[in-house]
Amino acid sequence: MLQTVTAIIVVRQGAARVQRTLESLRAQTRRPDSVVVIETGSNGDVTPAVAAFVPTQHLATKEKLTFPAAVAAAVRAVEPPVHAQQWLWLLAQDTAPEPEALEQLLAVGEVSPSVAVAGPKLVEWDDRTRLRGFGVTMTHFGATVPLVDDELDQGQHDGASDVLGVHEAGMLVRHEVFNAIGGLDPALPVVDGGLDFCVRARLAGHRVVVAPGARVAIGGDGVVGPRLSQRTGAERVSHRQRRVAQLHRRLAYAPAAALVLHWLSLVPLGVARAIGWLVGKRPGAVGGELAAAFQVAFADSHLAAARRNVSKSKRAGWAVVAPLRLPASELRRRRMLSREAALNAAHGEWRELDFFGSGGGWVFVATLAASVAIGVRLLGASVLGGGGLLPLNTSVGQLWSGIGWGFRDVGVGFIGPSDPFQAVLALLGSLTFWNPSFSIVLLWFAAMPLAAIGAWLLAARFTRRGGIRAVFALAWAFAPPLLAALSAGRPAAVLAHVLLPWLVFAAVTARRSWSAAGATALLAAGVAACAPSLIPALAVAWLVWTAASGRSVFRALFVPLPAIALFLPLALTQIGAGHPLRIFADPGVPVPSDAASTWQLLLGFPGGATSGWHHLADALGWSPSAMTIVLIVLIAPLAVLALLALFLRPTVRAAGALLGAFLGLATAAICSQSALQVSGEHTVGLWAGSGLSLYWLGLTGAALCALAGLGRFSVGPSWVAGIGALAAIVPLALSGVLGSSPVRANPSGQLPAYVMAEASTQPRTATLVVTPGEPGTITAGIVHGTGETLDRQSTLASTDASLSPSSSELARLAVNLVSRSGFDASDDLTRFGIGFMFLNTGSAPDVSQQAFSSRAETALDGNALLARVGATSTGTLWSTTKDIAPVPLPDNPGGWRQPLIVLMLAVVFGVFALLAVPIGNTAAPRRRMRRPKDGAGVPAEAVAGEDAQAEASDEPVLDDESTQEPDVDREPAYAAAGGYDEEA
């Protein structure tokens, strides 16, 4: 019987590529007997090329039909088959067959009547040597695996014949079979349509073969097969399509008994796989994964029809398919190859830092030794006190449960959001879960080494010279703001300083690695939580960085998310109250400090402890101005180097560092003039030190650039700048050794031991603490339990400039208790649940405090509601004569907000933590099919590899010279990195 071929061409109206498709059809050595063109999305006009071609049949529909639907419509228009030699040839607007294509296809089809489907080689539209597809198979779990995907055709597959499936584009199929097994599945419009069809053909006992001699060029317009595009979100969409197809097929092929099980597993499996994608640094796939799971589970309307088709065609059973599936060994081999490629690409990220070989170990040892020497008085402490230091909650669980929206147990207490710093404390406290307060002791000793390592690693990104790395690391570890924060007992500022170099270290690579971007995001959240005053500066830096990040802008955009999530509840509350500035208040205990002069700030000293130089000046009898001059001389080499960096390569990096310095300086200057918090009768200024940390990072960073740029001439300047900077902090360091710092090891309890004992059984025991201040003033507040803890502090409370009704009543109660008064305090005592009254005169009361204390003591002694317990070294304690029940914590104080906030934080931080985990990176060598527009045909791996190599070399923080300054530096980027000279 005579073979007849009906070509079906699906055209979306107005398509450009249809011209070549139709021309190549006309050029066939064996021309199809009839051609059916179906135009979808038609507005009534005929595409000119189609009209010129004059097809046998021309169908048009307004609808934008999918390929399976369009083919089905066209097939319906063709006369039904009468014998087995009638073929259908499925084509689309952008599938141009080469002249022998049909002839070759028919040739393999003729060989045996058992062959029902024949597929051509799919090649690039513009490059016939580039294979795009040649047969498809599945794993044992049903995942689609292309047998050939993006390879150079060197005839290596020309021996192939029987395959499990072929792509639907260019597929030649017996018309009878096509009808018998139900045509293409409309649920698989983009991917897997051909595979599914071939599987059914196989189940029906037919064979599917490939024709190596037939080539069909495919353009990737998206009419048949996926659209080839690199625009943002393409990966997400294509992943969803692939996954939907796979899940649809899984349900369609599953035996009825397993169907329910499969259906139930859809969503959980989707979630699990989404987490897997995060760990694999493919966040773009997460949305598609979840969307696919839900779509197949709840919106797969074609499932029933698909299952019917499968069962109708199944004559041979799954056993015939099994040998054609991808063997497990082959699957393993492919996975291994892709892992190796990923490792190769990632290799550049951790280029050889040679931590121990180039002196990092010595820097660590030196800073650790210095840290121990400076903190020698704190050795053996299990908890620190003084300055802004308080113990942490003894229970790690309570540290964590405080995060979010709940009862803030500071003073009378109120219900509101936690400070973002609470999360940092919870994390910190969990490190030493047996005694959370001990983590602060560790921090005090580890701060300098940790800061040094962070700075050393950061420097290692820019230079190979061990000496320069060491100078930078030491300059950072012994930075005045860090020593001032350690000396003043400001844990938040210490943490911010320690985290800053790590943040920049991560940010430098964040542009090419999701792992680094995740780490950057988490570190940025940590820095912001520790030093909210840095938020504006960080935001500006982020904007500049984002603007300069080119293709990876998407990654840069995500970086602030954790910080935003962390600050959201507090920010909304403060903004809602009309005080947006108060978001920037320093977390932790408000510690009043002296404001620093601008000169001090310029030299990097945040004041407060007045940098120790003033004490030294007093001791030596020098004038303060002489001291300032000495300091200027000591810091000047660093500043000169920083400015010098602008004249040396790479300028942009130095400019970025100086921009950071400016931002830090401006932050510090504004902080030194602002006070957002109050503590008793003192207003508490913002800590300028965190701004200065950024300033110092910028300054030393620019100096680092200069030293790196100086090459072998850097030795002398390194020594001068390093020694100057180290000498400048000697007085500050001595303050820790000599004990002029307020930080103390194992401070005695804030409350008398009697209360502590009571509070150990009744943690809500309330003590009214009255502290005399200036004559005629007192500070009054309630302390619950054994005393204040660091994690109970709230900037919402410390920035509150109004006296709440309960605070006002507490004030009235306190005054009437410490005065001869006719006030009946029993109601108020009961209401506040006060069990103790502590008159805190301090260990060395002055005259006015003594006068006040005798007044208060007579009044308190004469109060029948109170009974004197005894005097301690810091004051006198009374207890209430009646047993007053403490006020219990409110039930579920957070209400609906708490679970919401916790969920938000868990999701955001969970996602970023999974991203940041530096394992399982599968994304590095993106096997992205490039649109062949520049016709270069460069192998994708090679391109990716080259990229990775180029990017893995030095990259400035904020900008990329190789892209930003093409005129200035066209050399390979690694040559631009200072220190990569011959001697290095």
Place this chain on the structure above:
Amino acid sequence: MTEQTNRRASLTRAGVRVLAGAAGIAASVVVVTAVTTLPLPSSQAHAVSRSVTPVPATATAACPGPLLQLGSDASTSAISALSTPQVVSGGAGAKPDAVDLSTTNVNPGGAAPRAYRQPATDGGKEPLVAAAQTVTEKTAEVSGTAAANCVQPDFDQWLVGGATSLGATTLVILDNPGDVSATVAVQPYSEQGLAEAAGGTGIVVKPHSQRVVPLAGLVPNASATVVHVTSTGGTVSAQLQESEVSGVTPQGVEWVGPTAAPAKKLVIPGALFDGTALSAATATDSGDGGVPVLRVLPVGTKDAKLSIGVKPASGKGAGTALTASVGHGVVSEVPLEKAGKGTYTITVDSSEPIVASVHTSTVVAKKGTDFTWYAAATPLKGAAAIPIGGGNATLHLTNTSSDAVTLTLEGKQSSTITVPANGSASHAFTKPDVLRVPDAKGVVASVTFASPGQLAAYVAYPTSASASALTVYKR
């Protein structure tokens, strides 16, 4: 690329670099200048505070109650009450609440001592309460007229008077009208100095009760005593009851109330020097028993030089002045013999803080013998209440300022009285009353009860001012 273009490129590069560097330095200078000179945005918080005026305390006046008699039988040493005194009480506003105090070591049967309480009104005005009691007794051992101004309880009181020598009986009466038990220390000073007696400390006076401590148990055979009463916990109102017997003849009885707190300048208004006593003393020449004496105790650690002025209350005559030097820590007596019969205002200027009182007596052969103590008075400021504890009383007002003051005395019969600058004025009352003085303008006042052979006196006390307002900062 040729050599030339290469060089041109590198020159361009160098130029760009210099320009960039110069721009960077300019930017640095601009930033530093801006930070140094420009007014930067700033936000200042303000300390959160509230000024709270304490609610005025309930005003309380606690009276010593009936005269007491120490059991004649030395083995029992029981204390029993004599006749009930006449008490007057009042103040601003409603009639004060009377609270009976229980007695702990007085034989039951007598009238209970009373305290009077006036709670603060809603308006937060300082409550005012005053009470006084007088009694005239005539038993074999206790005879004479005694008067007491019921005092506001306090932590620290100086009682100048008393003796435990032969014939003299002194009881320390401690009232605790409050709700908190008071732990009292009674420190007796004598001419030997401070008597460190074990029984004088840790005396617990329960709430709403009275406790009587015989002074002889603490400092026996002291002819001149000063008692310092301090309390912790609750407060007490302290009085001495002093009675004297010469042979078998009672020589008089008196309650001795707290004198002014230790100071370098003291004023003792309205001291009646009775000619009969003076003449009797002169006639019998039996020591200075009848001569008015100033009993003085420098409380500090230095001896005091005294300059004593005895000025007639009428303003007529110059009065006398004398100087004396007294040792610190011991009780001394300075006789004031040169003044004649009359009412005097005695001023004491001392180099060191002292406490002092004046003792005078009256001897009328037919009527009897009595003595009294004139305590140093504390200036009355603001509203004051002065109790007139009985009939036949004289109110003495002394103005120590250099301006004459006119006071309004509100009572059953209101009146105004003008006290000349650095002078005194007096007003006689025939009926018991409580006088309210809306503004006492810093005068000192005493009330005397004198009739032939009978003598009693007390000073008026200021209302204890409420505690001052405090500014409270939120912790």
